[in-house]
Amino acid sequence: MTERLLTVEGLTVDLLRDGGRVPVLRDVSLALEERQVLGIVGESGSGKTVLAKALVGWVAEPLVASRGSVRFRGQDLLAMPPDARRVLRGSAVGYIGADPGSSFDPTLPVGRQIVEKVRAVRADIDATAAKKRVLDLLDRVHIPSAARRFDEFPHQYSGGMLQRAMIVDALASDPAFLVCDNITQPLDVTVAAQIMRLLHDLRSDLDAGIVFISTSLPVVCDIADELVVLSRGEIVERSTPERLLAAPEHPYSRDLIARNPVIWGTPPEPVELEAAPRAILEVEDVTKTYVVPDRTRFFGTQAVKAVRGVSFAVHGGENLGLVGESGCGKSTLSRLLSWVEQPDEGRIRFKGQDIAGMSAPQLLAMRKGFQLLLQDPFNCLPPNLPIGRSIGMSLQIHGGLGRKAIAEQVRAVMAEVGLKDADRERLPIGMSAGQRQRVNIARALILEPELLILDETLSALDPMEQARLLDLFERLQARHGFTYLFISHDLAMVRRVCTRIAVMYLGKVVELADTRSVFFEPTHPYTRALLSAVPTLEEKPFKAADCLLEGEPPSPIDLPQGCSFAARCPHAMPRCRAEEPPLVELGGGRFSACWLNEPEVSRAA
Amino acid sequence: MGFALTFFARRLAQGVLIVLLVSFTIFALLRVVPGDPARIILGPMATDEVVEQTARDMGLRDPIPLQYMRYLGQVAQGDFGTSFIKARGGGSMGGGRDEARGERARVLDLVAETLPLTLQLAGLALVFTALIALPLGIAGGLMAGRWPDKLALYASSIFVSLPNFWLAIVLALVVTAKLGWIPSIGYQNIAYAILPAFVIAIEMSPLFIRSLSVSIADTMRHPFVELAQVRGLSPGRIFSHHVLRNAAVPVLNLFGVQIGALLGGVLIVEYIFDYPGFGLLTVQAVLQRDFPVIQGIAIISTSIFVVINILVDFVSAQIDPRIEY
Numbered sequence: 009m010t011e012r013l014l015t016v017e018g019l020t021v022d023l024l025r026d027g028g029r030v031p032v033l034r035d036v037s038l039a040l041e042e043r044q045v046l047g048i049v050g051e052s053g054s055g056k057t058v059l060a061k062a063l064v065g066w067v068a069e070p071l072v073a074s075r076g077s078v079r080f081r082g083q084d085l086l087a088m089p090p091d092a093r094r095v096l097r098g099s100a101v102g103y104i105g106a107d108p109g110s111s112f113d114p115t116l117p118v119g120r121q122i123v124e125k126v127r128a129v130r131a132d133i134d135a136t137a138a139k140k141r142v143l144d145l146l147d148r149v150h151i152p153s154a155a156r157r158f159d160e161f162p163h164q165y166s167g168g169m170l171q172r173a174m175i176v177d178a179l180a181s182d183p184a185f186l187v188c189d190n191i192t193q194p195l196d197v198t199v200a201a202q203i204m205r206l207l208h209d210l211r212s213d214l215d216a217g218i219v220f221i222s223t224s225l226p227v228v229c230d231i232a233d234e235l236v237v238l239s240r241g242e243i244v245e246r247s248t249p250e251r252l253l254a255a256p257e258h259p260y261s262r263d264l265i266a267r268n269p270v271i272w273g274t275p276p277e278p279v280e281l282e283a284a285p286r287a288i289l290e291v292e293d294v295t296k297t298y299v300v301p302d303r304t305r306f307f308g309t310q311a312v313k314a315v316r317g318v319s320f321a322v323h324g325g326e327n328l329g330l331v332g333e334s335g336c337g338k339s340t341l342s343r344l345l346s347w348v349e350q351p352d353e354g355r356i357r358f359k360g361q362d363i364a365g366m367s368a369p370q371l372l373a374m375r376k377g378f379q380l381l382l383q384d385p386f387n388c389l390p391p392n393l394p395i396g397r398s399i400g401m402s403l404q405i406h407g408g409l410g411r412k413a414i415a416e417q418v419r420a421v422m423a424e425v426g427l428k429d430a431d432r433e434r435l436p437i438g439m440s441a442g443q444r445q446r447v448n449i450a451r452a453l454i455l456e457p458e459l460l461i462l463d464e465t466l467s468a469l470d471p472m473e474q475a476r477l478l479d480l481f482e483r484l485q486a487r488h489g490f491t492y493l494f495i496s497h498d499l500a501m502v503r504r505v506c507t508r509i510a511v512m513y514l515g516k517v518v519e520l521a522d523t524r525s526v527f528f529e530p531t532h533p534y535t536r537a538l539l540s541a542v543p544t545l546e547e548k549p550f551k552a553a554d555c556l557l558e559g560e561p562p563s564p565i566d567l568p569q570g571c572s573f574a575a576r577c578p579h580a581m582p583r584c585r586a587e588e589p590p591l592v593e594l595g596g597g598r599f600s601a602c603w604l605n606e607p608e609v610s611r612a613a
Numbered sequence: 614m615g616f617a618l619t620f621f622a623r624r625l626a627q628g629v630l631i632v633l634l635v636s637f638t639i640f641a642l643l644r645v646v647p648g649d650p651a652r653i654i655l656g657p658m659a660t661d662e663v664v665e666q667t668a669r670d671m672g673l674r675d676p677i678p679l680q681y682m683r684y685l686g687q688v689a690q691g692d693f694g695t696s697f698i699k700a701r702g703g704g705s706m707g708g709g710r711d712e713a714r715g716e717r718a719r720v721l722d723l724v725a726e727t728l729p730l731t732l733q734l735a736g737l738a739l740v741f742t743a744l745i746a747l748p749l750g751i752a753g754g755l756m757a758g759r760w761p762d763k764l765a766l767y768a769s770s771i772f773v774s775l776p777n778f779w780l781a782i783v784l785a786l787v788v789t790a791k792l793g794w795i796p797s798i799g800y801q802n803i804a805y806a807i808l809p810a811f812v813i814a815i816e817m818s819p820l821f822i823r824s825l826s827v828s829i830a831d832t833m834r835h836p837f838v839e840l841a842q843v844r845g846l847s848p849g850r851i852f853s854h855h856v857l858r859n860a861a862v863p864v865l866n867l868f869g870v871q872i873g874a875l876l877g878g879v880l881i882v883e884y885i886f887d888y889p890g891f892g893l894l895t896v897q898a899v900l901q902r903d904f905p906v907i908q909g910i911a912i913i914s915t916s917i918f919v920v921i922n923i924l925v926d927f928v929s930a931q932i933d934p935r936i937e938y
Binding site for chain 2: 061064066068094095097098099103105107110111112113114115116124125128129161163177181
């Protein structure tokens with residue numbers, strides 16, 4: 009009798025805590041056929057990662073598998089002796105995790121570590137053959153100049169490259185069964201889209217059954233033959249992607265589908281351009297370069313060009329979104345805008361006044377007018393101050409108010425952001441991320457600013473809390489007439505709240521237009537690539553296959569000549585590799601930096 | 614290769630600067646503190662005029678920077694000067710027998726006689742330290758929170774609380790004088806180095822035990838260590854090829870810093886055991902205000918410290934390529 013590739017029966021995993029047992033997985037049963045892809049979708053905290061590890065027989069204290077079995081071709085991975093399991097795990101069973109950055113020994117070259125693994129589990133492959141095999145695979149997962157990369161260290165790889173190397177590590181021993189645990193989660197959208205495309209390509213000539221686990225329903229639906237929905241450690245629905253999306257049975261599945269943002273659905277109303285918009289913040293040709301030591305040369309330094317000539321204006325009462333992937337310079341820009349750091353070149357004007365020329369008291373007064381809210385709600389609150397004092401501190405710094413008046417305002421502003429009056433004496437410790445972020449908002453709000461810069465403010469929060477805070481922002485805007493600058497990598501969020509959007513790539517704004525134009529008629533190929541890579545359930549107007557080439561974004565230390573997107577752009581022309589296109593107006597308040605727009609530019613002019 | 618070259622060029626340049634700064638500080642301090650070397654050389658019977666004349670002849674009344682430059686010029690030619698006190702044969706001079714500078718011991722010779730003995734003592738001390746710290750520290754780190762960890766903690770607490778002079782005296786008394794197992798006081802052969810080395814090892818090992826167990830426990834908590842098991846590597850290989858490698862860097866750095874403590878420990882222990890090494894030479898030179906010897910010792914021990922730290926940093930950078938220097 010031939011055994012099925014993988015059978016999980018009645019698996020229950022408990023967490024041992026304070027002498028008791030907290031169930032993490034309850035009665036999970038799964039089956040995987042040879043060469044099948046089974047998707048598992050679940051939120052953070054649903055027990056996904058515990059399940060992923062249990063599937064490869066990896067259940068370690070304080071977790072215990074109290075009941076059930078995980079049988080790989082008939083052998084129970086949980087019950088077998090550790091030595092047998094170890095050999096099986098490296099060779100026939102592969103595992104790729106969500107954290108490629110800490111999956112390799114940081115002190116040894118990546119290639120050597122993969123060879124070490126191959127040699128450890130496959131005694132039949134000698135050192136030369138193992139090296140050749142790894143080099144071939146590095147090539148096959150599109151790691152450029154694999155021979156050189158083989159000898160490089162993990163810190164010299166980007167996140168996407170490391171994830172590719174992890175894929176090589178898992179495939180090098182020809183596994184029959186592969187677990188992919190949330191492998192796209194830490195990656196930027198375009199890089200994640202490239203990894204998913206790679207996995208699609210590999211599937212056809214890979215002889216393995218795959219369990220693909222992810223928090224993202226669109227990503228799972230994209231690759232899985234069958235899928236299960238995991239909620240609070242239990243499987244609530246088994247289905248196929250098509251059936252689940254068409255007719256979800258369990259309320260949780262319906263909820264999961266509903267929570268996926270719709271980006272294209274109904275287009276937003278076209279915004280009327282004001283004839284003479286009141287610019288509250290003007291950024292003019294701002295540049296910032298960091299100098300870092302170069303250890304390959306004697307007293308050498310390298311220049312990291314973080315922001316390269318950015319210009320835009322934020323108009324009073326609008327919501328401007330600044331989007332881009334990691335390393336595009338958006339965080340540097342937010343530091344420049346809030347004058348935490350000074351730009352090397354260019355000007356930043358707040359309400360018509362150049363910040364560079366301000367004296368210290370003027371600067372303090374100006375800071376009252378705009379406030380910065382950061383991503384990490386944990387480290388920006390003084391841990392030993394009751395939050396009421398933290399909030400009141402802003403007013404103390406700016407002076408002019410008595411203790412009573414401050415207390416009065418603190419109470420008012422706390423009520424406004426939805427904090428209870430009783431919370432005033434609490435310390436930040438023990439508050440949730442969402443509550444802390446409310447404290448931060450209250451700290452900014454109490455100064456009655458005109459402009460709020462939100463640098464990934466909502467990224468660390470779960471979707472429910474995110475939605476609540478967005479509502480709060482809307483209410484505050486309606487009441488106080490705030491202007492918001494949202495700096496984010498989350499396109500769906502920006503689509504929901506912003507009126508205009510600037511897209512950044514490698515330190516430059518490549519497209520700037522109203523939300524409708526950016527999402528429905530993007531003029532820059534990078535914007536299209538970004539949109540094509542967003543995981544959504546709806547039919548996308550842009551396909552990743554048409555919009556994005558293989559390849560990594562270039563390093564800001566070593567920028568190529570010409571357009572910095574040329575290497576990944578399907579429309580790149582010889583001119584793109586020679587000359588950098590400037591950001592030009594296409595009419596209707598739309599700006600784009602691409603040579604493809606040339607004819608339109610001349611028409612508009 | 615480019616890295617090694619620029620690394621050493623850069624670090625040696627820094628090292629020379631450090632040695633110059635330290636030697637100048639010592640040089641200047643020696644000339645500011647009370648105690649006229651000319652008086653010491655000539656003895657209490659000499660008249661003030663003779664003392665003044667000798668001091669002038671020796672250049673001791675010139676401005677300090679000038680004296681220092683003159684001294685550096687000699688050092689550059691390999692001449693560290695001659696002792697004020699010690700005679701070439703080893704006995705003490707001074708006490709009025711003037712005009713005998715030619716017979717005074719050269720500093721370089723004094724150092725050449727004593728340094729090998731001290732290096733032998735320090736080497737033996739490091740071997741003992743490794744024998745004590747490696748098993749305790751590694752076991753403590755691998756079994757964090759369990760009895761080997763506690764054993765390591767208690768052992769290092771006891772070691773760190775033992776004053777080295779007390780331990781040295783007790784060991785000399787019991788092991789040498791009472792039991793007669795191992796000789797110590799003075800020096801005839803390498804057996805005389807065992808007890809002093811042991812005292813130094815007891816003093817140094819607590820730091821290494823802690824550093825080892827903490828850095829091994831930290832490395833064991835790295836995700837890649839757990840994942841390596843899932844990737845099919847055996848626990849033995851993970852430990853020997855990955856955990857030890859990653860845990861080595863902090864321990865190496867501690868070693869670099871502890872070289873200073875080792876030199877200091879040698880000073881006291883050699884004095885107690887009357888071990889004729891670098892440390893004893895230092896103590897005698899300081900007590901006798903023997904300026905040239907103190908200066909030579911300062912330059913040489915600073916150089917040892919600097920060179921060992923450069924090597925430690927180089928090895929660290931070879932182990933962990935992320936380290937920037």
